[in-house]
Amino acid sequence: MIQRNLKSEIVSKLTAKKSEIKCKKGQQFIIEGAPVNGLFFILNGKVKVFRTGINGREQIVRFAKNGEIIGHRGFGSEEYYSIAAIAIEDTILCYFSKNALQQVLRSDPTFTYDLMLFYANELNNSEAKVKLLSQMTVRERVIDTLLFVHRKFGDRNGYINLPLTRKEYADYAGTTEEQVIRVFSTLKKEKLIIAKAKLIGIRDVQLLKKEISEHNFYLDS
Structure with a gap:
């Protein structure tokens, strides 16, 4: 989004104000409930975005990688972040302050329009995901999660290039760690x-796809 608008003089001034932040694996850089102060772009690395669910249980909202935005759902009229974010490997972030972004949004219609389209797409994906998960069995949700993570991060030496705990798979799939262990078994x-x-390595992607083909497994988030 910012890259597409770099020719704009206003956006160029914004990029000159950016800050680079290095996060070690396991370092949290957005705290749920903290005041919104800006947006983060991942230059290099992987990030887990989550929120606190019922009974204090962690609910993983998404996984993000190079080139993706973090913290945008708290940017706008909200004063506090509704999510938290943590680096799941050593990560380099590009940070833009809330004030700097608001100046650009008020001055550059093309950039503002692109951001509006981005938010609309995010909302559509979020609503579709909620509907999809409500129609899936536990096994289908776990398979969908495996395929999503595989599709997003790829393979490395025959295994998905994102080592996750069984609990993290459960927190993303909306089930329990015990259920994930059973399905994996x-x-x-x-x-x-x-x-x-x-x-985790997927031996036959096509067979897993067939199991959830009726639910449209290509939905990304």
């Missing part, structure tokens, strides 16, 4: 996946 017996500690 069944998928291993069916020779659809392989597992090595936190590493």
